[in-house]
Amino acid sequence: MPATVLRVYVPDQTMQGITYELVLIDEEGNADPVVERKANYNIPRFSPDGSQVAVRINDGANNNIWIVDLATGIFTQMTNSGSSFGPIWSHDGSFLTFRATRDSVANGVYTIPVDGSAQESLLFDKPGSQVPVEWSNDGEFLLYYDNIAGRDIYTYSV
Numbered sequence: 001m002p003a004t005v006l007r008v009y010v011p012d013q014t015m016q017g018i019t020y021e022l023v024l025i026d027e028e029g030n031a032d033p034v035v036e037r038k039a040n041y042n043i044p045r046f047s048p049d050g051s052q053v054a055v056r057i058n059d060g061a062n063n064n065i066w067i068v069d070l071a072t073g074i075f076t077q078m079t080n081s082g083s084s085f086g087p088i089w090s091h092d093g094s095f096l097t098f099r100a101t102r103d104s105v106a107n108g109v110y111t112i113p114v115d116g117s118a119q120e121s122l123l124f125d126k127p128g129s130q131v132p133v134e135w136s137n138d139g140e141f142l143l144y145y146d147n148i149a150g151r152d153i154y155t156y157s158v
Contacts, residue, residue: 022055022068035073043086047093052114054078054087054096065098067114078112079120088132091139097123097132109144109156124156 019038023031040058047054053068063083067076078087084100095113102108105122107129112120124130129147136143142156 022053034070035068035075037073037075045087045089047089047114048091049093052093054089056085056087065096065112067096076116078114084110086131088134090135091137097135097142099129099131109142123158130154 018040020041021031021038022034022041022044024034025031034053040060042056042058042063044053044055046052047067051070053070055066055068056063057066062080063085064080065078065084065087067078068074069076078084078096079098079100082100082102084098087096087098089096093114095111097109097111100108100110100120105125108125109123109130109132110120111123112118123142126146128149130144131147133143133145133153135141136155140158142158143153144156145151145153
């Protein structure tokens with residue numbers, strides 16, 4: 001079976017009502033829709049075991065993080081306030097980390113357990129616009145960059 005790579009396919013770009021298909025593309029370029037639901041998807045990320053995808057969906061009013069179960073096609077909304085961007089998975093797949101704007105925090109980095117056992121929690125908030133990139137293998141450091149100050153990579157120690 002050919003390897004697959006997650007891509008967001010944009011069949012028609014218009015200024016209003018932009019919707020995308022979330023598809024798997026194999027080595028030969030064949031696209032297979034993951035789900036029937038079209039939406040304004042952005043920055044999809046596979047879970048470490050490849051069974052789920054975390055993705056930001058813009059519904060026209062909000063940007064929220066959702067998880068899509070690839071076996072069932074079920075969507076689970078992970079965030080529901082402010083704007084959330086750029087989800088990344090922990091190495092064990094137990095939580096997501098993302099950048100978000102909330103009422104009292106302009107650009108914070110948050111974590112949320114995937115199993116819904118707790119609310120999101122603020123990991124840190126610094127001036128600028130921090131974008132999480134990857135967790136270290138031991139989970140002790142988060143790599144991120146500041147989208148305003150440049151593309152240097154920084155580390156945040158937990």
